[in-house]
Amino acid sequence: MTFNRAAAVVAGSLLLAVPAYAQGTAPSPGVVPGSAASAPAPTGKPAVPSAERTAKSKDCSMQADNQGLHGKARKKFRNACKHGLS
Numbered sequence: 001m002t003f004n005r006a007a008a009v010v011a012g013s014l015l016l017a018v019p020a021y022a023q024g025t026a027p028s029p030g031v032v033p034g035s036a037a038s039a040p041a042p043t044g045k046p047a048v049p050s051a052e053r054t055a056k057s058k059d060c061s062m063q064a065d066n067q068g069l070h071g072k073a074r075k076k077f078r079n080a081c082k083h084g085l086s
Contacts, residue, residue, distance in 0.1 A: 056082055
């Protein structure tokens with residue numbers, strides 16, 4: 001009788017768990033994946049080309065290296081450098 005009760009508990013929990021796997025987020029009606037409607041909202045910041053960001057970041061890192069900065073001081077310097085604050 002113990003085996004039957006254990007089997008019933010396992011079967012019951014499987015029946016309850018299966019619908020949870022089937023639930024997911026369906027796309028909104030009328031929204032095509034990859035369209036502008038599914039793109040993230042703009043942040044209000046002007047778009048900067050990737051190559052320009054990379055070059056500026058590398059330049060700021062090199063300046064921090066030359067100054068021997070590490071840790072929080074380096075992070076603070078690079079942030080100010082990349083945003084033109086220094």
